[in-house]
Amino acid sequence: MQETIEKIEAMLVLKQYSNLRAFLCEMNEADIAQIFAEMSDEKIPILFRLLPKDVAAETFSMMDTDQQGLLIKGFSDSEIKEVFDELYVDDAADIVEEMPANVVKRILKNTDPKTRRMINEILKYPEDSAGSLMNTEYISLRPNMTVEEAIKRIRRVISDAETVYTCFVTKDDRKLLGLISIKTLLLSNKDERIKDIMDNTDVYVHTHDDKEDVAKAVNKYDLVTIPVVDDEMRLVGIVTFDDAIDVMQEETTEDIEMMAAIAPHEESYFKMSDIHHARNRIIWLLVLMLSAAITGHIIANYEAAFATEAILVSFIPMLMGTGGNCGSQSATLIIRGMSVDDIKLRDFFKVLWKELRVSALMSAVLGAVNAIRIIIQYHDYTLALVVSLSIIGTVVMSQLIGCMLPMLAKRLKMDPAVMAAPLITTIVDAGSIIIYFSIATKFFNIG
């Protein structure tokens, strides 16, 4: 890519604009947008104006928000109109949503009334809803049309629609009746009625459904497009698979980061300021730091124990580490299992019982390995017994806590990912110290 950028910059310097235009036209819009992201801002407007109208609009929709804003600032009113009329309306709405108020005003002033109405329609839905994600340009057919009439209609309206792969069959009051793929249309006899060959599918989402559920439905049913209906079952828009994939990726990133105790955010790593980074990470750290103080207090209570047997202190990191790791393994499996619908809330006791069995197996092995190590190293059988029993107790406790907390969080309508490694580690730390010193005081006659 570095090479491509250098080539483009060289042509810019030499003002070889027609060569440059031909060169850019050979590239995919996603690649052009990626190259723009790597170039200095002052070169973008010149390059952008070299692109043919449709390529320009598609590229524009794939650029990042900062560069879009910069371009719009330099656009004449007619240029705004040209780009926004060419955009798919869901992309246009996404862009409008990110722009400052004065820019939004200029955009809406310069789009045609129909586009403006559709953008406003999409913008009125809450940010995480199916409504905010949908495109209002789709192909609708009537049940009594013949295949021939349908294909004629498709040819007439096709240029506006984002996808023609699936057409939607609606009644006069826009109520969704079914859908029909272009494949079925092409396979059918031209005199057949749409209502006789359409799919009476009951797969659709509501405008107010969470966008994560939309993505899940697209994935489950392998759909290129899913219809979005309002409370009266009227078709108001469609969501296409590419937007569903983006939602999946964003939600996954959010889950992964939440599991590492990072507050959710929308910006990318380098785009986010240092202060913003620090703020997103420090909230949970402060909470966890102060809860770790509790573990500290518990340790302080056992001062007598490690004053007598100083060697006990040196096993603390191993015990806490193993407990934390076991707990976060269980939590991770349960959180991910729930997010891909592999584990359901009603499986609570099934999960608990499974983790109990797995932890019995694991703790036996870990305990035995530890006992052997301690006997070889210190020749102290009591110490080996104390540490190994503590490991067994810690591993079983950690796995049970690790599997229960995410499910409880979900039951309480919280995001299960909150209950991941950092929080569980902190809870498990305190537990493992209590188990350890309770056992140690018994065997060493301390205190």
Place this chain on the structure above:
Amino acid sequence: MQETIEKIEAMLVLKQYSNLRAFLCEMNEADIAQIFAEMSDEKIPILFRLLPKDVAAETFSMMDTDQQGLLIKGFSDSEIKEVFDELYVDDAADIVEEMPANVVKRILKNTDPKTRRMINEILKYPEDSAGSLMNTEYISLRPNMTVEEAIKRIRRVISDAETVYTCFVTKDDRKLLGLISIKTLLLSNKDERIKDIMDNTDVYVHTHDDKEDVAKAVNKYDLVTIPVVDDEMRLVGIVTFDDAIDVMQEETTEDIEMMAAIAPHEESYFKMSDIHHARNRIIWLLVLMLSAAITGHIIANYEAAFATEAILVSFIPMLMGTGGNCGSQSATLIIRGMSVDDIKLRDFFKVLWKELRVSALMSAVLGAVNAIRIIIQYHDYTLALVVSLSIIGTVVMSQLIGCMLPMLAKRLKMDPAVMAAPLITTIVDAGSIIIYFSIATKFFNIG
């Protein structure tokens, strides 16, 4: 869903087969497969045989491997033929791949020669390659066809193809020339030549490309179908977006689990045996447990310090916890950033410098909060200073290690996710203890 299952079971008991058939036909195949998964195995064959041929094949492809195997076992040869001839060839290949040898033999014996050849073609590619993921049934057009001829050809071959949304233009030697969407075909004049209206796209993948790269390309270019070519640029298959989504989900699950020190596996939570679960989780635990022993040794070296100042021990969990959390936050951001191509290897020093600044901000706040807490609780200014300086050192060190290790792993062609929380926590634990006791021995004149 529970309700639907009860309804179906009631109809089964009453032997209302035609009602049952009508009831099942109203449902989506993905839902039927999901319901089968929840029912006892002996009921599946009866229900399955009630489904119409096309619904049966689609449902079959969505069922889990165990149930598929069970059904095949009970199938007559002609039933196998019926189901496998109806399946898309990539789904058929996936199923064949999972079955034991004797079942595979029966399947291949009972499919028609063309299907058998295509299945074998797909099976010869390595498991994680684009070739193993592709479907060999697609629509290919010739550059000199007119739009009218193209549409005629599409109508003729359409029933075999998985998708008609994109048609591929190839030369006589099957070399890929470009692609054309059905939208363009419907928009164009019937006398136009395909070569004049097709897209000379350079977006394709090679048979030996990793399937993760295929998924990334589908996501980047928003493609319903991506062409797969061999080394001579001959078109050999296509990958559709739904298979790409599945790959994305699997890879993400693998990443998330690897980040929690769980060995990669393919089975779902409940399907996997207890022993298998234990084995997947214990490998890393053993490694980490033994490395934690090193931290234990370091602590043992400072016996003199906590013999004099017993209170020092009680801050160990807080320091280790904060260090571990900071390290895993950085590691998580970098690992995820690299997997969505937001952070590249060449950004190494940019990342390092950013994490240094962020850690300076965070450690200052965390140090200050801790100092205040200790002064309020213990009225001990030296202790406050020692602990806060240790926190500052630990946080900066943890974040730098947390961001560097995943990038180094990638540089060494390892999976960055290996360098996540558990491993980093263990490394950072040792580091924080060294920082802590080095500072403490200075200020308290110990040893």
